[in-house]
Amino acid sequence: ISSINLHQTKNQTTLFNDQPFYLNYDLNSDLYLIINISLDRELRDEYVFTLTVNDYKHTTSTKINLIVLDVNDHNPKFPQSIYPFNISSSIPIGTILFKLTAYDEDSHDNARIYYSLLSIDGHKIESNEKNELFYLNSYTGELSLKSKLNHVDTKNIFKLIIGASDGTHNAIPALATVYINIVNDVYNDNKSLIQITFGSNRVSKNQTEVYISENLPNATFIAYVKSDENIQVIYDGGFFMQKLAENSFTLLTNQIYDREKRSSFNVILHNKHVQRSFKIIVTDVNDCKPIWNTEVLNIDVDNHVHSDDPIIEQLNATDCDENSRVAYRKIKKSWPYYASLLSDQLIINCSTQLNETNNDCWFKVSNGEVHFAVEAYDTDNENFSSVMKIRLYRRSLVDYDALTTYMPSIRYDFFELFNHDYILRSIAILMGLLFVIAAILICIYCRRESIKRPASLITDDHSTKQKIIQTSSSEQTSSAGSLYGSEKSDNITVETSDMFLFSPKRAALIPQPADNLTNKLFHSIQTDLSLLTETNPPIITTRGTYV
Numbered sequence: 013i014s015s016i017n018l019h020q021t022k023n024q025t026t027l028f029n030d031q032p033f034y035l036n037y038d039l040n041s042d043l044y045l046i047i048n049i050s051l052d053r054e055l056r057d058e059y060v061f062t063l064t065v066n067d068y069k070h071t072t073s074t075k076i077n078l079i080v081l082d083v084n085d086h087n088p089k090f091p092q093s094i095y096p097f098n099i100s101s102s103i104p105i106g107t108i109l110f111k112l113t114a115y116d117e118d119s120h121d122n123a124r125i126y127y128s129l130l131s132i133d134g135h136k137i138e139s140n141e142k143n144e145l146f147y148l149n150s151y152t153g154e155l156s157l158k159s160k161l162n163h164v165d166t167k168n169i170f171k172l173i174i175g176a177s178d179g180t181h182n183a184i185p186a187l188a189t190v191y192i193n194i195v196n197d198v199y200n201d202n203k204s205l206i207q208i209t210f211g212s213n214r215v216s217k218n219q220t221e222v223y224i225s226e227n228l229p230n231a232t233f234i235a236y237v238k239s240d241e242n243i244q245v246i247y248d249g250g251f252f253m254q255k256l257a258e259n260s261f262t263l264l265t266n267q268i269y270d271r272e273k274r275s276s277f278n279v280i281l282h283n284k285h286v287q288r289s290f291k292i293i294v295t296d297v298n299d300c301k302p303i304w305n306t307e308v309l310n311i312d313v314d315n316h317v318h319s320d321d322p323i324i325e326q327l328n329a330t331d332c333d334e335n336s337r338v339a340y341r342k343i344k345k346s347w348p349y350y351a352s353l354l355s356d357q358l359i360i361n362c363s364t365q366l367n368e369t370n371n372d373c374w375f376k377v378s379n380g381e382v383h384f385a386v387e388a389y390d391t392d393n394e395n396f397s398s399v400m401k402i403r404l405y406r407r408s409l410v411d412y413d414a415l416t417t418y419m420p421s422i423r424y425d426f427f428e429l430f431n432h433d434y435i436l437r438s439i440a441i442l443m444g445l446l447f448v449i450a451a452i453l454i455c456i457y458c459r460r461e462s463i464k465r466p467a468s469l470i471t472d473d474h475s476t477k478q479k480i481i482q483t484s485s486s487e488q489t490s491s492a493g494s495l496y497g498s499e500k501s502d503n504i505t506v507e508t509s510d511m512f513l514f515s516p517k518r519a520a521l522i523p524q525p526a527d528n529l530t531n532k533l534f535h536s537i538q539t540d541l542s543l544l545t546e547t548n549p550p551i552i553t554t555r556g557t558y559v
Contacts, residue, residue, distance in 0.1 A: 031048055031049075032048055032051065032059065033045050033046065033047060033059070033061075034046055045061075045076075051080050053081065053083075053119070054086070054118075056080065057079065057080045058077065058079055058080065059077075059078040060075060060077055061075065061076040061077075061078065062074070062075055063075075063076055083118075083122070086116055086118050087116070087177070087178065087183060087185075087186060088115065088176040088178055088185070088186045089114060089115060089116075089186050090112065090114050090176065090188040091113075091115075092188070093188060093189060094189050094190075094211075094233055094262065095110065095112065095190045095191070096191045096193065096209045097109060097110050097190065097191070097192050097193070098193045098209065098238065099157075099161070099192060099193070099195065100194075100195055101194050101195065102160075102161075103161065104157075105157055105158065105160060106157065106158075107156060107157050108154050108156045109146075109157060110154075110155055111152065111153050111154045112153040112174055112176070113153055114127075114153070114176035114186055114188075116178055118178065122178060123178065124178060124179060125153075125176050126150050126151070126176070126177055127148055127149070127150050127151070127152075127153040127174060127175070127176050128148065128150060128174070128175050128176075128185070129143070129146065129172065129173075129174055130173040130174065130175050131172070132145070132146070132171070132172055133170060133171050133213055134171070134213065144158060145161075145170070146158060146170075146172070153176070155172075155174075155190070161194055168193065168194050168215065168219065169191060169192065169193050169210055169213070169215065170191070170192040170194075171190070171191055171211070172190040172191075172192065173188075173189060173190075174187070174189075174190055175187055175188075176188070189211075189233070191209045191210075191211060191236060193207065193208070193210075193236070195207060205239065205240060205286065206238075206239045206243065206281050206282075206286050206288045207237070207239070208235050208236070208237055208288065209238075210234070210235045211232075211233035211234055211236075212224055212234075219290060220289070220290050220291065221290060221291050221293055222235065222290060222291070222292055223293050223295050224265075224269065224292055224293070225269075225294070226268075226269045226270055226271040226295065226296065226297050227268060227269070227270070227297050228265065228268065228269065229268065230268055231264045231266075232264065232265045233262060233263075234251055234262075234264060234265060234292065235262070235263045235290075236260070236261075236262050236263075237260065237261055237262070237263065237281060239259045239260070239281075239283050239286075240259065241283040241284055241285070242259060242283060242284075243259055243281060243282070243283045244282055244283070245281055246280040246281075246282075247277065247278065247279045247280070248277060248278055249266075250265065250266065250267070250269075250274075250277035250292060251263045251265050251266055251279075252264055252266045263279070269294045271295065271297070271334075272300060272333075274294065275293065275294050276291055277291070277292040278291055279291070296334040296335075297333075298333050298390065298392050298396070299396075300332045300336070300390075300396065301331070301389075301390065301396035301397060301398050302329040302330065302336075302338045302388040302389065302396065302398050303331070303398060304388065304398060304400040305329075305330075307400065307401065308400070308401045308402075309325065309358075309401070309403065310403045310405070311325065311360065311402065311403065311404050311405070313374070313377050313404055313405065313406050314408055316362070322359050322360055322361045322362070323359070323360040323362060324357055324358070324359055324360075325357070325358040325360075326356065326358075327340050327356045327357065327358055327388070327400075328356070329398065329400070331390060331396075333390075337390070337392065338390065340353060340355075340386055340387065340388050341353070341386070341387050342386065342387075343384070343387055346383065346384040346385055347384050347385075348382065348384055350372070351402075353386065358386065358402070360404070362374055362377065362404065373404070377405065377406055381404065381405045382403070382404040382405075383401060383402065383403055383404075384401075384402050385400065385401050385402060386399070386402060387399050387400075388400070
């Protein structure tokens with residue numbers, strides 16, 4: 013086999029890594045077509061292959077058709093989740109009111125759908141239970157009337173939950189909500205009508221008020237509105253309109269209602285001939301916890317020091333829910349034994365007379381403050397609760413402590429200004445800048461001092477080099493002639509490029525013991541230069557002659 017090709021249908025592409033099949037040989041050279049990915053019949057129900065065989069001389073090909081069989085892996089679905097219908101109160105028995113149709117992506121027997129009436133106005137319908145008003149054909153989805161409606165004077169709307177399943181065991185059915193609005197025959201003679209079908213079962217008799225519970229999810233169905241003329245809606249928020257046809261639409265909530273923030277919304281509907289209005293009333297749900305009017309209850313024991321009666325405080329926590337009931341309880345970890353709780357009253361046994369007994373409330377308050385707490389909770393839901401702290405103190409002691417600490421505090425108020433971090437950082441930066449400036453000035457001063465020299469060491473040509481050149485004629489004599497005599501000699505020139513050459517620390521020129529004029533002259537020069545070095549005379553920059 014040289015190749016196998018998969019024929020792609022139009023507008024169908026397959027990535028290399030997602031090829032549904034591949035070929036494989038086993039040890040016996042048998043060829044297998046192996047599935048590489050999971051097949052989905054709803055995406056593609058047939059694959060066509062071309063199998064080519066080649067023996068290096070002849071080639072032949074054949075086609076292979078692979079049909080993907082269906083399994084029941086899809087649930088039925090309704091095209092929409094809400095179906096509103098209007099029927100006349102005088103409609104005859106056996107009339108088919110409407111037909112629901114669900115669809116299933118599976119095929120053949122797996123797509124066979126069964127319909128069932130699950131509940132009417134919230135009442136669950138068991139499989140063997142029969143209701144007196146409606147009949148649902150489980151095979152066709154047709155709902156028909158079983159009895160007359162004109163005797164149901166107080167009922168204007170019915171809410172039906174209908175399910176659709178494919179018969180699979182434990183399958184989750186698709187659900188649809190059907191609202192049946194009963195229209196009174198009085199309106200049949202009018203030329204123009206505005207029909208309103210409410211989604212809630214709690215509607216007033218004159219259909220001017222509809223009750224919707226708070227905390228329902230967004231886009232909750234409110235009403236279905238239909239008119240035979242162009243209709244206009246005037247409202248003050250709370251919902252949005254979803255158009256279904258030219259003159260029909262549904263009203264859906266645009267927010268999660270909170271009764272504590274807003275309890276009602278007004279809606280006005282009108283066309284050229286008729287105007288109708290109703291009010292959406294938000295009903296309460298227990299979703300608020302009790303709230304105290306203060307976080308800390310301060311009790312001054314000095315106000316009750318001369319009383320023999322215990323201290324009694326009325327507790328008052330409020331709950332914003334309707335018909336809410338608030339109760340109180342101790343927080344035992346912090347509750348002292350000389351305080352008690354009776355219904356909504358806090359009773360504290362703390363007086364000088366009671367102090368003679370085993371009650372030590374007065375002793376503890378006299379040595380400091382006492383703190384404990386009380387909790388208010390909702391009796392319908394104890395998880396909704398809040399805590400208030402209670403503080404027992406003596407004002408006389410608090411005032412004395414405040415007076416003794418006031419004067420020292422004034423002394424330190426100025427220093428408290430420097431506790432701010434930004435002030436400390438500013439001072440540190442300023443000191444750093446001053447330090448850098450001082451360092452720069454010191455460096456400049458030292459630099460200038462290092463380049464200054466004494467005037468006695470500066471020569472006319474600004475050089476440390478000097479030359480001593482001696483030229484002598486044969487007849488000249490030196491000032492030291494008395495020591496050496498006057499003799500003729502050759503011209504002698506002594507030249508140095510560094511004044512430190514004749515420093516006493518240098519090795520001295522030792523004359524030879526000969527008595528010639530040359531040796532005597534060198535000895536004289538050495539002596540004179542040594543004297544110059546020791547006494548630091550001005551540097552000689554002119555030429556001199558020694559004899």
